[in-house]
Amino acid sequence: MSKITMAHGAGGSVMQRLIKEKMLKYFGNGEAEVSLAALDDAAVVEGIVFTTDSHTVKPIFFPGGDIGRLSVAGTVNDLACVGGRPLALSAAFVIEEGFDEAKLEMILQSMASTADEAGVRIVTGDTKVVEKGSLSEIVVNTSGIGRRHELLDANLEIARRFRDVKKNWLLDSNVADGDVIIVSGYVGDHGTAVLSAREGIGFEGNFVSDVMPLNKMLEKALGVGGICAVKDATRGGIANLLNEWSEKSSVGIVVEEEKIPVREEVRAACSMLGIDPYEIGNEGRVVLAVVPEMAQQVVEALHETKEGKDATIIGQARKDIDGVVLRTKVGGLRVLQPPVGDPVPRIC
Amino acid sequence: MSKITMAHGAGGSVMQRLIKEKMLKYFGNGEAEVSLAALDDAAVVEGIVFTTDSHTVKPIFFPGGDIGRLSVAGTVNDLACVGGRPLALSAAFVIEEGFDEAKLEMILQSMASTADEAGVRIVTGDTKVVEKGSLSEIVVNTSGIGRRHELLDANLEIARRFRDVKKNWLLDSNVADGDVIIVSGYVGDHGTAVLSAREGIGFEGNFVSDVMPLNKMLEKALGVGGICAVKDATRGGIANLLNEWSEKSSVGIVVEEEKIPVREEVRAACSMLGIDPYEIGNEGRVVLAVVPEMAQQVVEALHETKEGKDATIIGQARKDIDGVVLRTKVGGLRVLQPPVGDPVPRIC
Numbered sequence: 001m002s003k004i005t006m007a008h009g010a011g012g013s014v015m016q017r018l019i020k021e022k023m024l025k026y027f028g029n030g031e032a033e034v035s036l037a038a039l040d041d042a043a044v045v046e047g048i049v050f051t052t053d054s055h056t057v058k059p060i061f062f063p064g065g066d067i068g069r070l071s072v073a074g075t076v077n078d079l080a081c082v083g084g085r086p087l088a089l090s091a092a093f094v095i096e097e098g099f100d101e102a103k104l105e106m107i108l109q110s111m112a113s114t115a116d117e118a119g120v121r122i123v124t125g126d127t128k129v130v131e132k133g134s135l136s137e138i139v140v141n142t143s144g145i146g147r148r149h150e151l152l153d154a155n156l157e158i159a160r161r162f163r164d165v166k167k168n169w170l171l172d173s174n175v176a177d178g179d180v181i182i183v184s185g186y187v188g189d190h191g192t193a194v195l196s197a198r199e200g201i202g203f204e205g206n207f208v209s210d211v212m213p214l215n216k217m218l219e220k221a222l223g224v225g226g227i228c229a230v231k232d233a234t235r236g237g238i239a240n241l242l243n244e245w246s247e248k249s250s251v252g253i254v255v256e257e258e259k260i261p262v263r264e265e266v267r268a269a270c271s272m273l274g275i276d277p278y279e280i281g282n283e284g285r286v287v288l289a290v291v292p293e294m295a296q297q298v299v300e301a302l303h304e305t306k307e308g309k310d311a312t313i314i315g316q317a318r319k320d321i322d323g324v325v326l327r328t329k330v331g332g333l334r335v336l337q338p339p340v341g342d343p344v345p346r347i348c
Numbered sequence: 349m350s351k352i353t354m355a356h357g358a359g360g361s362v363m364q365r366l367i368k369e370k371m372l373k374y375f376g377n378g379e380a381e382v383s384l385a386a387l388d389d390a391a392v393v394e395g396i397v398f399t400t401d402s403h404t405v406k407p408i409f410f411p412g413g414d415i416g417r418l419s420v421a422g423t424v425n426d427l428a429c430v431g432g433r434p435l436a437l438s439a440a441f442v443i444e445e446g447f448d449e450a451k452l453e454m455i456l457q458s459m460a461s462t463a464d465e466a467g468v469r470i471v472t473g474d475t476k477v478v479e480k481g482s483l484s485e486i487v488v489n490t491s492g493i494g495r496r497h498e499l500l501d502a503n504l505e506i507a508r509r510f511r512d513v514k515k516n517w518l519l520d521s522n523v524a525d526g527d528v529i530i531v532s533g534y535v536g537d538h539g540t541a542v543l544s545a546r547e548g549i550g551f552e553g554n555f556v557s558d559v560m561p562l563n564k565m566l567e568k569a570l571g572v573g574g575i576c577a578v579k580d581a582t583r584g585g586i587a588n589l590l591n592e593w594s595e596k597s598s599v600g601i602v603v604e605e606e607k608i609p610v611r612e613e614v615r616a617a618c619s620m621l622g623i624d625p626y627e628i629g630n631e632g633r634v635v636l637a638v639v640p641e642m643a644q645q646v647v648e649a650l651h652e653t654k655e656g657k658d659a660t661i662i663g664q665a666r667k668d669i670d671g672v673v674l675r676t677k678v679g680g681l682r683v684l685q686p687p688v689g690d691p692v693p694r695i696c
Contacts, residue, residue, distance in 0.1 A: 002449035009443065009477030018475065022453060026460035027439065027470040036471050043471035045436040045493070048396060052438035052491055053474045088380065088393040090400035090491050091371075094442075095357065101350035105370060112374035122375040123384050123391035126401045127366065129357030130694065134484035143400055143438050143491035145393070346478065 010341025011235020011281065033169075034082065039248075040171050041078040041231065042146075049084030049146040051075060056139055058346040060107070062197040064189075064209030067140050068110035070283055070348060073213045074234070075144040076118045080215035081230045081286060083155075083170040083222075084146030086118060092126040092141040099137055107140070118213035120144070151222040158225030162291040165228055174229040175249035177319035180295035182288040184217065184302060185210065185310040187238055188266040191280030191344045195273070203272060205265045210284035217307035218286070224301045226294025232286045235342045239278040241287055242324040243338035245317075252321030255336070258329045259314045275343035278326075278336065283348060289317060358689025359583020359629065381517075382430065387596075388519050389426040389579065390494075397432030397494040399423060404487055406694040408455070410545040412537075412557030415488050416458035418631055418696060421561045423492040424466045425580045428563035429634060431503075431518040431570075432494030434466060440474040440489040447485055455488070466561035468492070499570040506573030510639040513576055522577040523597035525667035528643035530636040532565065532650060533558065533658040535586055536614040539628030539692045543617070551620060553613040558632035565655035566634070572649045574642025580634045583690045587626040589635055590672045591686035593665075600669030603684070606677045607662045623691035626674075626684065631696060637665060 007014035019039065028037045034044035042051035053074050060067040072089060079086040091111060095104065115122050152169070159165045167174045193209040195201050214232070221227060229249075233241045238260070242253050262277045270277045284307065290298045295313060302308030324336040355362035367387065376385045382392035390399035401422050408415040420437060427434040439459060443452065463470050500517070507513045515522045541557040543549050562580070569575060577597075581589045586608070590601050610625045618625045632655065638646045643661060650656030672684040 004443050004445060004447040004449060004452065004477055006445050006477050006479065009475050015475060019473075022449075022456060023439075023473060023475075026456040027463075027473065032436065032469065032471045036473065043436070043438075045469075045471055046495075048435075048493055050436060050438060050491075050493055051472055052440045052489065054440040054442045054476050054487070054489055056442055056476045056478050058478075087396070088391070088398060090391075090398060091375065092400045092402040092489050092491075094402045094404055094487050095352050097352060097354050099352040101352060101370075104352065108370055108374040115375075121380065121393075123380045123393055124399055125367075125371060125375065125384065127357050127363060127371075128402050128404045128694075128696075129352055129354050130404050130406075130484070131354065135487075136478070136482035139402070139442050139483075139487060141400065141402055141440050141489040141491075143398075143440075143489075145396055145398055145493055147394070346476075348476075 006345050007341040010345060011240055012339040012341035014341055038171060040082055042082045044169060047148060049079050049082060051078040052143040054139055054141040055348055056346055057348055059197050060137055062209055063193045063207055065211035066107060066110050068107035069114045070211050071140045071142040072111050072114040073211050073283060074348060075142040076120055076213040076215050077232045079144045079146040080218045081232055083149050083152040085149040086120040086144055086146045086215055088121050088123040088145055090124045090143045091122050094128045094130060094135060094139040096135040096137050097129055097132040114213060118215055149222060155222045155225045155227055158294060159228050159291045162293050170227060170230045172229060172231060172244050172248040175245045175251055175289040175317050177251055177317055178292050179228060179289040179317040180292050180313055181253060181255060181315040182290060182299055182311055183314050184286045184308045186261045186263050187282055187285055188262055188277035188280045190283040191347050192266050192269050194347045195344055203269055210282055212284040212307060214286055214307055217305040220301045220305050221298050224294060224297045226291040227288055229289040230286050233282045234348060235281045236339045237279045237281055238287060239336050239339050246324050251317045251319055253315060253317050253324045254327060255315030256327050259312060261310055261312060279339040279343050281342050281347045354693050355689040358693060360588055360687040360689035362689055386519060388430055390430045392517060395496060397427050397430060399426040400491040402487055402489040403696055404694055405696055407545050408485055410557055411541045411555055413559040414455060414458050416455035417462045418559050419488045419490040420459050420462040421559050421631060422696060423490040424468055424561040424563050427492045427494040428566045429518060429578045429580055431497050431500040433497040434468040434492055434494045434563055436469050436471045436493055438472045438491045439470050442476045442478060442483060442487040444483040444485055445477055445480040462561060466563055497570060503570045503573045503575055506642060507576050507639045510641050518575060518578045520577060520579060520592050521596040523593045523599055523637040523665050525599055525665055526640050527576055527637040527665040528640050528661055529601060529603060529663040530638060530647055530659055531662050532634045532656045534609045534611050535630055535633055536610055536625035536628045538631040539695050540614050540617050542695045543692055551617055558630055560632040560655055562634055562655055565653040568649045568653050569646050572642060572645045574639040575636055577637040578634050581630045582696055583629045584687045585627045585629055586635060587684050587687050594672050599665045599667055601663060601665050601672045602675060603663030604675050607660060609658055609660060627687040627691050629690050629695045
């Protein structure tokens with residue numbers, strides 16, 4: 001009998017297959033404006049943006065964040081990436097019997113301050129406790145609702161001055177030939193920070209997670225206009241993200257290795273561990289596809305925010321190629337494959 | 349250091365304290381129409397009804413249902429109980445590595461058919477996998493969104509012909525002196541069914557869970573009018589429910605033991621196990637508080653539905669008493685205490 005493996009939850013091709021073959025078989029009958037079948041980060045139903053994420057990060061406290069900040073930021077970002085203005089979150093806890101109340105309180109405090117940072121409220125919740133030994137510590141689910149961002153229409157209108165834009169939300173299927181690909185900051189920080197905090201891994205250095213809510217940064221970018229797609233580079237990293245875009249938008253994407261910001265210590269740690277920094281999950285980085293005429297202005301707007309100060313153009317969508325291609329520093333071309341799964345399990 | 353215990357998730361007074369002392373301390377700054385601070389089953393934000401529940405029922409398959417049906421019905425019922433029309437659900441899975449894909453598929457199928465039954469769609473989701481041994485099988489979180497039910501205004505208007513009704517949703521704080529208390533069917537079925545399926549418990553009989561979506565039944569009742577509060581009798585059973593109403597509405601409630609429908613085998617099993625059938629969680633039963641002038645018509649409307657065919661009047665809210673009082677079959681009075689927690693852990 002087939003069994004669920006770690007790869008089924010790792011954000012790569014194995015997980016995509018599980019979702020397409022099983023979840024969509026049963027849940028895919030959507031008439032929603034943006035339905036489950038689109039496999040974007042959020043759905044849209046009668047104008048309400050709606051998303052959910054369960055968080056199982058290990059360890060639950062890591063440099064730069066914790067499971068509470070992760071859950072709030074992750075859900076806020078999913079709402080914001082499709083073009084939503086986050087309105088409210090739910091918080092549901094499954095806790096192992098014997099868990100320290102003080103740790104729970106630290107998580108709650110972290111969730112509250114991250115929600116404040118994002119300007120969103122936690123309005124409903126649930127708490128379940130399971131017997132000691134039947135869960136490792138705590139699982140936090142956050143779901144979120146939002147409205148269509150009031151700047152989204154103007155943003156799309158500006159994009160439409162330059163090319164046809166099929167979808168009315170910032171979806172994975174909305175990337176087209178010529179779009180400039182922008183990343184909002186350094187990649188690989190979150191995955192390596194979580195790994196560095198994990199027992200028995202044993203590598204040292206100054207690794208700090210990028211986990212943060214990006215809705216205010218994205219609002220600045222929307223105010224410029226011309227953005228066609230936004231996605232946060234979580235499980236499977238930018239390699240997974242770019243491949244999802246390429247597949248769903250039926251367009252090739254070329255990215256320049258020397259332009260992708262990766263910190264030296266992150267590159268060294270990845271090299272030591274034999275993992276690809278482009279496949280590692282981030283929790284405070286998004287990739288944007290922008291019409292070329294507006295790309296520079298969008299980057300400048302991002303630079304004015306603390307969340308996007310390291311934003312940079314890394315490539316372009318091109319109809320004359322297939323899939324995702326990385327132009328290496330020495331000028332060669334290599335296919336950036338869709339990862340089977342994130343090389344670091346349980347980073348979110 | 350204080351530790352989380354099973355009682356913190358059991359729906360009784362210990363859980364209430366955790367929520368009031370910890371959750372509300374950090375998340376209680378709501379300007380929502382119905383906020384977390386109300387501690388109802390759902391919140392209302394800008395007209396959107398929003399709720400969440402994580403499900404850890406053990407075993408995951410039990411007579412009359414499974415974790416999938418439970419999660420969909422539970423979330424639909426939370427939306428419907430405050431007066432919402434369920435619109436869409438999310439489904440987030442945390443799965444133990446090695447879990448059978450066939451079991452997952454049975455759960456998905458059950459969620460899809462329960463969603464069909466309720467007329468609601470599952471539009472967004474998430475899947476995480478954790479290492480073998482760090483979770484027992486699977487946790488399912490369902491969150492839900494809904495709109496104000498179009499019959500709610502007329503329902504409240506009818507109630508207001510007879511008395512002042514403070515709140516514009518069907519909240520726990522909306523019960524008042526004279527309201528007739530109606531239960532929609534037999535109590536104790538779900539908890540005993542789950543227990544009967546649990547290894548090592550060893551009692552036999554024909555126990556079948558009541559788990560089902562009640563939104564269509566409640567719609568029929570709303571069409572009659574005069575309903576002021578509705579709540580599903582989950583963790584902590586009707587004993588917890590009635591005490592929550594009494595406390596939040598500042599009104600006493602008297603219920604007649606001989607009128608509370610409990611199946612003979614459920615009563616026998618509870619007696620054998622030394623637990624109170626009124627403290628056991630149900631997953632397909634609600635209690636309604638209705639102005640006395642409309643109560644009989646509401647019961648008749650419930651009788652026309654398959655979900656409410658055994659609905660019956662069990663008592664009345666009374667300002668001249670404190671707390672919840674049970675008039676026993678022999679005519680005595682006993683205080684129905686708020687339970688410390690559900691006597692059966694992990695029933696939902």
